[in-house]
Amino acid sequence: MKSTEIDFPTETLLEQKNHLLLRIAEDERQSVLAELELHDCEARHVFYELGAPIEYVYFPQNCVASILTVMQDGTAIEATTVGKEGLVGLPVFLGDDRSFQRAVCQVPGQVWRMEVNTFKELLGESAALKYELGRYTQALFFMVAQSSACNRLHTIEERCARWLLLTHDRVDQDQFHLTQDYLASMLGVRRASVNEAAGSLQKAGYIRYRRGVITVLDRPGLEAAACECYRVITDEFTRLVGLV
Known part of the structure; x- marks a missing residue:
């Protein structure tokens, strides 16, 4: 990641997009x-690896991170998504310096970075930071639980629409980079299944998919194509941490 020099605090306030910090x-x-x-983060950048010490926590600005559960054979599937509403490095807040998952950048953008020891000190000093992180943790746990049920009960097309909507909520534009291989990995399905689901959404005019770039064309239509889980997750995040 590339670092960007910021003159604190004025420029930081002007540039701030992370809802948790705001x-x-x-x-x-x-x-x-x-x-x-402030850092520029490229797609596939690894924030921290499974079992490795966590050296920094990250507050996304407009990038999106995937928190992945990794199996013994190396297969990885997304457990949850983190964007401008939250924090990458939640195990540190919960008292652990190592991760039981892998965190990678899914959609490139900018992210605020803080050293773990500094973060721990601030947790002891800032009741407001601790309170907001507690509510965010509850929202994230709910998202993981709802997504688990969704993965079992709903169609790939519905899940694909839900995932695209959650990502769209966390970026600042209607267009973002995403390969079918990566989306298949996130959903835990074969690429052929993702190709069919994305093709159906594209045929309906909800999205355009070309050369690894997703463009959301019809947001209401995409919401109608998604399962109930998108709205349930969004409503709970709104209740606990404000609008995504």
């Missing part, structure tokens, strides 16, 4: 912002 009370937010570094 929800911290103004008097406590300044001390948090002063410890952040």
Whole structure:
């Protein structure tokens, strides 16, 4: 990742898009912002690896991260998605310095980075940061639980639409890079199944998919094609941490 120099705190406030940070009370937010570094993050960048020490926590601006569960044979499937609503590095908040999952950048963009030791110190000093992270953790646990049921009960096309909507919510534009291989890995299905589902959504005019780039053309149509889980997850995030 490439680092971008920021003159704190004025420019940071102007550039800030991470909802979790924006929800911290103004008097406590300044001390948090002063410890952040802004980085450009490329697709497939690994934030931390399975079983490895976590050295930094990350607050996405407009990039999207996937938290992956990795099996013994190396197969990985997405457990949850993290964007501008949250934090990559939640195990540190919960008291662990190592990850039982892999975190990778799914959609490129910018992210705020903070050293783990600094983050721990701030948790002891900022009640507001601790409170907002607690509510975010609850929202994320709910998302994981709902997604587990979704993966068992709903069609690949419905799940694909849900996943695209959740990603669309977390980026600043209607177009984002995403290969079919990667989407298949995220959904835990064969590429042929993703190709069929994406083709159906494209034929309906909801999306356009060309050369690894997804363009959302009809947001209401895509929402109608998704299962109930998209709205349920979004409503719970809205209740706990504000609009995504």
